Amino acid sequence: MRCLIFIAFFSSAAGSAWAATLNVVTSLSAGGSGEYTEIADAMTSAGAGDVISIPSGRWVTNDIKFNSLGNREISIVGTPDATSLDVIIDGNGTNTVFTFIEPIDAWSITISNVTIENGVTGNNGGGGMFINGSGIRVTLDNVLVSGNRTS
Numbered sequence: 001m002r003c004l005i006f007i008a009f010f011s012s013a014a015g016s017a018w019a020a021t022l023n024v025v026t027s028l029s030a031g032g033s034g035e036y037t038e039i040a041d042a043m044t045s046a047g048a049g050d051v052i053s054i055p056s057g058r059w060v061t062n063d064i065k066f067n068s069l070g071n072r073e074i075s076i077v078g079t080p081d082a083t084s085l086d087v088i089i090d091g092n093g094t095n096t097v098f099t100f101i102e103p104i105d106a107w108s109i110t111i112s113n114v115t116i117e118n119g120v121t122g123n124n125g126g127g128g129m130f131i132n133g134s135g136i137r138v139t140l141d142n143v144l145v146s147g148n149r150t151s
Helices: 002-017 039-045
Strands: 021-024 051-054 057-060 064-066 072-078 087-090 098-101 107-117 129-132 136-146
Touching: 021 039, 039 051, 039 064, 039 072, 098 107, 129 136
Parallel strands: 021 051, 051 072, 057 087, 064 098, 072 107, 087 107, 098 129, 107 136
Antiparallel strands: none
16 A cells, blocks of 8 residues: 555646746757747747746747647646736737637646737637637636737
């Protein structure tokens, strides 16, 4: 019985040890490990439990898509000292900012301390965010969604 308890504890501790912070930066530093100049690239590399940290500024992007990534629990956060007005994820009026399409497994995405703006779509989706699927849970915390539209 002790062996079984030890294995369960070890497995649980090992899972959390692999979570990482992926930093979105304006330019890569020497080495650049864990740094990305695009939010979409950080999302593609993110694993279960990872945090994508975005510093203050305007981050122009074009349709950050989340699909077929498997069971993940990921956070996208503006830097801890930032308000939602300090970190702006801007769709540049060209596409939906975030697209979530149901994968094989469940997702849990938390987005916090950012503004999502200037997203646009020509179909029935949303300009700022489009969610298609019942296995997707998106939590918004201190997020301003503004100036998005469906054309």
